[in-house]
Amino acid sequence: MRHQPIDPQLFSKNRERLINSLPINCLAILNANDLMPSNADGTLPYHPNSDLFYLSGIEQEESILVIQPGAEKPRDRAHLFLRKPNPKLTLWEGYKLSKADARTVSSIYYVHWIDDFAQVFAKLARIQKGAFFLNDNEHQRAENPVETRDQRFRNSLRNRYTKRRFLRLAPHLHTLRFNKDNREITLIKQAVNITANTFKDILTTIKPGVMEYEIEAEWARAFIRKRCKFAYGPIIASGKNACILHYLQNDQPCKKGDLLLMDVGACYANYNADLTRTIPVNGKFSPRQKQVYQAVLRVLRKSISGATAGKEIKQWNTEAHEMMNEELVDLKLISLKDLKKQKPNQPACRKYFMHGLGHSLGLDVHDVSIGQTHLNEGAVFTVEPGIYIPEEGLGIRLEDNIVISGDQPINLMTEAPLEPNEIEERMNP
Structure with a gap:
């Protein structure tokens, strides 16, 4: 792992909160994400399963976590299964977790090799005769075109345990993950600070003629040097490209007189930041650009102030x-x-502000929030109003990350310059 070690009590507390929400005689099972193929014998970069990480801190492929709330002793309530290291695996893929290291990371006492899963799970299922709570990607935007390890495991288990009840684990996890522990907020804040400070540095590199991908490369360099990766595909959109909400080509020149919209976030220890800033390529806003910018800025600030618990x-x-x-x-x-x-469900502003005001932020950039209807204390949200005027080749979005806290949310993104005058001063030292 690139990031610094995380206090394992975070994962222990998360498991305890989940256990308290489940019936005593059940079993809950979570699988790691698949290592996805690309072409030939290639694979895509691996990203851990957010729910498995939330409960264990484990980031290794093929891992399985079994929770048994009904165990009498607290140490018996979690069982972790891992790939067993061997010389061939070490030669080709490098280090894999030992049982001792996995215990240190997760604070889980019972760590098994994956080869023993069938035997150990059968024993646990004989003891706990209630429902199986199985995980799945139930994010409201998920399309799930590819069958996951969790889904394959569910299908296999249904064939083996035909008389058991199979219930959904996702609603329990979504409720828990929506409100962040202070240690989670600290990790998000680290991702936010790295993003904000990189933005300050990036401001001095923007000049007419620079390519969008060159700017992307500067972000990548800074993130990698600081133990991070991109939280999502970065949007580096100059001129009319800023009117494409999910512009990802990043292959055009930045021209004098245009604005540059950058929607970029760092991912640190699997926790994400999500920043958007819009700046003048030549270092000076035109009167019209500043007029529209100030309009977006006012909505941003009022929306942050209005985000009360x-x-x-x-x-x-x-x-x-x-x-x-x-x-x-x-x-x-x-x-x-x-x-x-x-119309009530189609306000007039939708013509120029067509996306949502913000979303939950955490282990996923669009973090899980099914069923959550209110801004809860301790939830982390983005706030990202925008105005997009294709006929003027002008798109402006501004985005901060906040923690919901009583009557006054905490803005985590205050280090990222926002006032147009400050942006111009930093671009013209």
């Missing part, structure tokens, strides 16, 4: 739409007549 997420979005409507009228992009004709 207990507020309905739907209401939070509605308030942003109302603010954006006012800004767009002032910008002469929509009219009062447009406001009168708008």
Whole structure:
């Protein structure tokens, strides 16, 4: 692992919270993500299963975690299964966790080799005769076109245990993961700080003629040097490209007079940051660019202030739409007549602000939040209003990351320059 060791009590506490939410006589089983093929004999970079990591800190392929809430002794309530190291595996793939190292990382007492899984699991299933809680990717945006290890395991288990009940583990995990432990917030803050400080450095490298991919390379260099990787495919969008919400080509020149939208985040210890800033390529906003920028900035700041604990997420979005409507009228992009004709579920601002105001952030960039309807204390959210005017070749989005905390959220992204004057000063030292 590239990141510094994480306090294993985080994972121990997460398991305890899950155990307290489950029936006593059940078993809960989670599998690692697959190592995905690319072409020929190649594989894509491996990324650990977020739920398995949340409960164990384990990032190694083919791992399995079994939770048995009904065990009398706390140390008996978790069993971890790993690939057994051997000389051939070490030669070709390098270091794999020993049992002792896995115990240190996860604070799980019972660590087994994966070869013993069938025997140990059969014994646990004889003792715990209740339902099997099985995990799956139930993110609201997930399409799941490829069958996962969790899904293959479920199908295999159904054939073997035909009289057992099979229940969903995801709703329990989504509820737990939505509200972050202070140690999780510390890790997110580390990813955020690395992202914000890199942005400061990037500002001095932007000049007319630089290629979008050259800017991407500067982000990559900084992240790798700081034990990070990209949290998601970076968006480095100059000029009209900024009006493409998920622009990923990053292959065009940055031209004088254009704006550059950068939507980039670092991933540290599997926890993610998500920053967006929009800057002038030549270091100076035009009057129109600054006018639109300030409109987005006002919505950002008011939306952050309005992100109070207990507020309905739907209401939070509605308030942003109302603010954006006012800004767009002032910008002469929509009219009062447009406001009168708008429908409740299709506000007039949608023509120029077509995406959501923000999303939960954590082990996944679009973190799990099924069923969560309110801004809960301790939840981490992005706030990212934007205005996109294709006919002007102008797209501006600004994004900060906040922790919901009482009546005043904590902005984690304060180190990333935001005021247009500060951006111009840093680009023209």
